[in-house]
Amino acid sequence: MTIKPLQDRVVVKMTEAEETTKSGIILSGSAKEKPEVAEVVEVGPGTSDVKMEVKKGDKVLISKYSGTNVKLEGEEFIIVKMEDILAIVK
Amino acid sequence: MTIKPLQDRVVVKMTEAEETTKSGIILSGSAKEKPEVAEVVEVGPGTSDVKMEVKKGDKVLISKYSGTNVKLEGEEFIIVKMEDILAIVK
Amino acid sequence: MTIKPLQDRVVVKMTEAEETTKSGIILSGSAKEKPEVAEVVEVGPGTSDVKMEVKKGDKVLISKYSGTNVKLEGEEFIIVKMEDILAIVK
Amino acid sequence: MTIKPLQDRVVVKMTEAEETTKSGIILSGSAKEKPEVAEVVEVGPGTSDVKMEVKKGDKVLISKYSGTNVKLEGEEFIIVKMEDILAIVK
């Protein structure tokens, strides 16, 4: 069973320990926009206004309170809009 | 008696047990946008701005508090806008 | 005496018993958008942005708190915008 | 002394007894938008976005709390925007 996001939506999966790894990425933000590191699972087709700039497998920073949580066959995903993805981490 | 949705609206029917099936989809979201699984019954023609990306029979994730409930000949439907459909589940 | 709606407005007349008929349509909605069944009486010309998708005689579902009530020669009408008409019922 | 409305504005004059005439028009609306019957006195030139769809002498339904009251040489007028005129009554 798979999730195919529509329009400018992206399905991501949180990666672990993103706030504890010492030499990794530790995130702190304003109350308004706290980012989290996630891995892109599925990418929507985009719209006439929004071009999709991420691809499956990308590690991304997303705004913490954006999107909708979905649990599918035991795994948790978040469906976010393209504009809620701040950056790709390489 | 049938419902023909206008513009970018979609008529959906909730599918059952979407929160209890063990290996199925269990949904939990923010207070702002709780998704639900539904089956598409009728699709509007779209508008010049909005292209319809679902078809009759698709299983979809919709935002929980979006749309309008309608009971027609004993069956319950929800009329949502295309933008309230987050993803297709296959 | 007739009402000729302007722009993207539509004059509708409520049909009866839309919440009591057993095998008919029984409506229940969120507090935000409660639909009602109505019959289209007059249709405005539309605008450059809005194409009119209903015609005189159509049975339609409208949002309950939308529009303006008008009593003309003893009969009650509601003037709604095209976007407040959710679907055509056949 | 005359008033020449600018852009998409229309000068109207309220007609009398619009809520008491038995076989005439009796208006009741939501708290948000109560219509009134008025006669068009002057019509602005319109804008690139708004085409004027009424002419001098038209009887119109306007939203009750829209517009600005003006008293000119003893007579009262209301200056409304084109979008506040709901319909022409014939």
Next chain:
Amino acid sequence: MTIKPLQDRVVVKMTEAEETTKSGIILSGSAKEKPEVAEVVEVGPGTSDVKMEVKKGDKVLISKYSGTNVKLEGEEFIIVKMEDILAIVK
């Protein structure tokens, strides 16, 4: 010393006794938009969206709480936007 308004702004000067002259203009409006009679002193160049429809010397009705008061060499002016001018009085 002169004021040259920018974009779609207009410099006006209030005319006197606009609420007391018996056979003249007496203004009463809603709390939201109370008009006043003023004389146009300077007109900005307009923008690609807004065409200036008044000229120096025009008597105009403006919304009472719109604009910014400016005192220049003892004289008081108001700088308003074109959209705050409701009509020209002739």
Next chain:
Amino acid sequence: MTIKPLQDRVVVKMTEAEETTKSGIILSGSAKEKPEVAEVVEVGPGTSDVKMEVKKGDKVLISKYSGTNVKLEGEEFIIVKMEDILAIVK
């Protein structure tokens, strides 16, 4: 050290005594938009939507609470948007 404003921003420097000079400009405005006299120091390139209508050295009226204060090498500047400049004073 210089400040080069981006997009439709303008760097201005307040001129003195703008509220006390007797035959000069005395400003009083609504609570919402109190203007001040300033001298233009640097002008941004503008955007596709906004054309810059002031140049270095212009005396301008700006909205009092608009913009951001910056102190650079002991001198105070304000960075405002083009739309916050009401008029040029000559």
Next chain:
Amino acid sequence: MTIKPLQDRVVVKMTEAEETTKSGIILSGSAKEKPEVAEVVEVGPGTSDVKMEVKKGDKVLISKYSGTNVKLEGEEFIIVKMEDILAIVK
């Protein structure tokens, strides 16, 4: 490990002592928009609406409460939108 900002986002790094250096830049702003001096680290590709006007290495003034803080391998960055960058300091 690097951060590649998307759309019209820019990754910046705060420079030090920006409020204490005597002959440098001392910033004070309104509660709404307090600027800070920062150095540009990475620049996104821009969008069809927004052209990127800064480049790697530029010293810029940004709005204090804009953007999202990110700590990457011990270093702190802020991801801001192009529109939150007020000016380039040279």
